[in-house]
Amino acid sequence: MNHARKKLMSGFTLIELMIVVAIIGILAAVAIPKFADLINKSREGSTKANLASVRSALRIYYGDTEGIYPGDNLACLTANAKYLGEIPAARVPSYHAATSKVCTGMYAAGGCVTGLGAPSMWDDHLGALWIYWETDTPPMMGTLRQKGDFWIGCTHLDSKGAGWSTF
Numbered sequence: 001m002n003h004a005r006k007k008l009m010s011g012f013t014l015i016e017l018m019i020v021v022a023i024i025g026i027l028a029a030v031a032i033p034k035f036a037d038l039i040n041k042s043r044e045g046s047t048k049a050n051l052a053s054v055r056s057a058l059r060i061y062y063g064d065t066e067g068i069y070p071g072d073n074l075a076c077l078t079a080n081a082k083y084l085g086e087i088p089a090a091r092v093p094s095y096h097a098a099t100s101k102v103c104t105g106m107y108a109a110g111g112c113v114t115g116l117g118a119p120s121m122w123d124d125h126l127g128a129l130w131i132y133w134e135t136d137t138p139p140m141m142g143t144l145r146q147k148g149d150f151w152i153g154c155t156h157l158d159s160k161g162a163g164w165s166t167f
């Protein structure tokens with residue numbers, strides 16, 4: 001057996017194997033955070049789409065009733081699944097757990113306190129991220145909200161740097 005053939009048969013050296021393992025490690029270190037980022041971005045997208053679907057259900061309700069917004073915690077939208085099958089989930093990845101709870105301006109039974117309105121005061125308020133403003137009185141402080149407004153009660157930033165309560 002000549003020298004070149006002997007080298008071909010001998011397989012990988014330890015150094016070569018170590019280099020391959022190192023390269024696989026580098027690729028994984030690059031790919032895994034990107035993958036986690038994609039999952040978070042899809043959750044963000046679904047929360048924004050869910051926000052839009054509840055808002056459009058509210059508009060349809062408003063049209064049906066000729067100018068009246070729901071006066072409850074949106075239970076009348078989901079009654080008999082007339083306007084919405086159910087209140088969808090709000091997910092603000094890496095800050096809050098998914099929840100479909102709705103906080104309202106005056107609805108004490110929902111655990112939210114009358115008159116609070118600054119979005120920073122609502123952030124993850126007793127596990128609720130959705131906020132529905134069902135009263136004529138505007139919030140005492142913070143962003144001016146009106147009856148019928150529905151928003152995400154979180155002042156954290158999304159992956160593009162926009163505050164959740166601004167959507």
Ligand SMILES: [Zn+2]
Nearest residue numbers: 123154155156
């Ligand atoms: Zn938040």
